[in-house]
Amino acid sequence: MSELNRHWIVGPGALGRLIALRLATRASEGVEVALLGRRRLAASQTLVTPDGTPLTRALTMATVDTPPSPPPDVVHLVTKAYAADAAHRTLAAHLPPGTPLVLWQNGFDCQPRLTERHAGPVLCATTTEGAFVASDDRVVHAGHGQTLVGALDGGHRALADALARRLDGAGLPARAVGDIRARLWQKLAVNAAINPLVARFRIRNGQLRDRPFRPMVEAVIIEVAGIMAAEGVAPPEGEGLEGWRALVWRVVAGTANNRASMLQDVLAGRPTEHRAILGPLLAAAARHGQEVPRIAALQAELCGLATNLADPASPC
Numbered sequence: 001m002s003e004l005n006r007h008w009i010v011g012p013g014a015l016g017r018l019i020a021l022r023l024a025t026r027a028s029e030g031v032e033v034a035l036l037g038r039r040r041l042a043a044s045q046t047l048v049t050p051d052g053t054p055l056t057r058a059l060t061m062a063t064v065d066t067p068p069s070p071p072p073d074v075v076h077l078v079t080k081a082y083a084a085d086a087a088h089r090t091l092a093a094h095l096p097p098g099t100p101l102v103l104w105q106n107g108f109d110c111q112p113r114l115t116e117r118h119a120g121p122v123l124c125a126t127t128t129e130g131a132f133v134a135s136d137d138r139v140v141h142a143g144h145g146q147t148l149v150g151a152l153d154g155g156h157r158a159l160a161d162a163l164a165r166r167l168d169g170a171g172l173p174a175r176a177v178g179d180i181r182a183r184l185w186q187k188l189a190v191n192a193a194i195n196p197l198v199a200r201f202r203i204r205n206g207q208l209r210d211r212p213f214r215p216m217v218e219a220v221i222i223e224v225a226g227i228m229a230a231e232g233v234a235p236p237e238g239e240g241l242e243g244w245r246a247l248v249w250r251v252v253a254g255t256a257n258n259r260a261s262m263l264q265d266v267l268a269g270r271p272t273e274h275r276a277i278l279g280p281l282l283a284a285a286a287r288h289g290q291e292v293p294r295i296a297a298l299q300a301e302l303c304g305l306a307t308n309l310a311d312p313a314s315p316c
């Protein structure tokens with residue numbers, strides 16, 4: 001596998017700009033980065049690093065329907081989950097067959113669909129990096145994390161290794177894994193137990209440890225653990241319900257001061273990623289004949305919020 005030098009980043013939001021600006025620091029090694037959105041942002045973009053240092057780079061800016069040339073070595077799709085299919089549809093017409101695609105979305109919705117549809121190798125990435133947009137030319141890298149990459153069927157290992165090397169060398173610690181499907185479901189389990197509740201009650205993650213929220217989280221974890229057992233997905237450490245419980249409370253403690261992404265979306269009047277996070281759990285529960293009233297109620301509430309938005313981009 002040759003080095004991945006030419007990167008197109010589609011979705012110039014928080015995570016997209018973080019990846020673009022970190023990769024752009026490797027320009028002396030031949031790395032070229034273009035950022036593609038629905039609208040063209042200013043070419044000069046600043047990343048504020050976790051220690052507060054501003055890092056400014058000039059990036060190639062384009063829109064998805066008029067991408068730059070020559071074609072890329074790899075395309076990173078970094079839109080929200082509900083926007084991924086539309087972005088891919090627009091872009092696909094401009095890509096030579098065989099172009100590798102990396103899907104960075106949370107949840108487990110577009111990943112199997114786009115793996116099937118894309119005319120080339122597809123990797124999925126899951127990351128604990130944290131970033132938010134400060135303005136049209138400024139993004140803040142809020143906290144360091146780790147990125148795992150791999151194909152849903154465990155294949156394309158050389159490509160995954162090359163991508164992980166490239167990200168790692170650019171300051172985004174990354175590793176290729178053979179079990180990305182399980183990793184995506186593990187993150188989805190954490191997001192399902194935390195995000196809908198903090199969005200509903202408009203609280204920081206750490207407040208979930210207190211009454212009256214703690215028993216609500218516990219009830220969701222029990223439903224999630226049942227679905228995971230039926231799907232054959234184990235927690236990263238420990239076993240069964242206790243393993244899922246330990247994972248969720250560890251993340252709550254580690255992110256106690258955070259406003260979770262779904263809460264930020266609700267507060268900003270943006271669509272949430274509930275369909276990509278709770279949708280796969282509800283579908284799996286239905287496949288296995290399991291009743292999951294708590295998860296169903298949370299999904300119904302988030303669907304209600306989505307239909308009240310001016311632009312309900314995440315219908316139920």
Ligand SMILES: NC(=O)C1=CN([C@@H]2O[C@H](COP(=O)(O)OP(=O)(O)OC[C@H]3O[C@@H](n4cnc5c(N)ncnc54)[C@H](OP(=O)(O)O)[C@@H]3O)[C@@H](O)[C@H]2O)C=CC1
Pocket residue numbers: 010011012013014015016036037038039064078079080081083086087104105106127128129130131132133261273
């Ligand atoms: N931010 C983070 O720290 C993390 C995010 N993630 C995941 O990464 C994904 C992206 O999140 P995040 O960066 O925060 O989201 P943002 O909302 O900040 O960014 C999404 C970007 O996608 C753009 N977009 C939407 N539709 C299209 C389209 N059709 N073509 C091109 N671009 C489009 C949006 O542009 P426009 O301005 O036009 O709407 C926006 O710039 C999500 O699935 C999230 O869960 C995972 C871990 C951490």
Ligand SMILES: CC(C)(CO)C(=O)C(=O)O
Pocket residue numbers: 190191194195205251255258259260261262
């Ligand atoms: C882990 C958690 C809940 C941290 O806030 C997150 O991933 C999110 O906000 O979406």
